[in-house]
Amino acid sequence: MLVFADPRSAVACALEVEGRASKEAHFPAARSGVHWGPVLFREGDYVGSNVNIASRLAAEAKRHQVLVTGAVRNAAKDLPDVEFVSMGKRRLKGLADEVVLFEARPSSPESEEKVIDPVCGMELRPAEVAARLSLEGREQAFCSDECLRQFVASPEKYSA
Secondary structure, eight states: OOOOSSHHHHHHHHHHHHHHHHHSTTOOOOOEEEOOSOOEEETTEEESHHHHHHHHHHHHOOTTOEEEEHHHHHHHTTOTTEEEEEEEEEOOTTOSSOEEEEEEEESSOOOOOOEEOTTTOOEEOGGGOOEEEEETTEEEEESSHHHHHHHHHOGGGGOO
């Protein structure tokens, strides 16, 4: 958890972390949830309902996704080179009311083709693939021989 003085800084940081993490070889995909509001500082930690909402957003986010609430979007909507895409209303665990969500993302995303190792979930650029296997007309890519061995031992465990 990171705490910021304003939502614009929080969104900018989350997007920067995501952008840098996605460029690192063999690095897990980042995901973030950003909410804005008062929090309490007790015994060296931040607590309160706004902390819980941010945590729920982070849990809801998919890989490479920065989810924000409507309050954050309204406060940060003029960030340069950032767009906010409506994700609609969602019910988050532990919250009585639905929350309006937006995905914050760079206006001009850099796209690079990556594949996901079905065993460990690591994202791989084509040059990072250690092994490949074609099974029933579908090609699988692996980060290591160990992941390949685990897949071959029980492919049904990793079918999506």
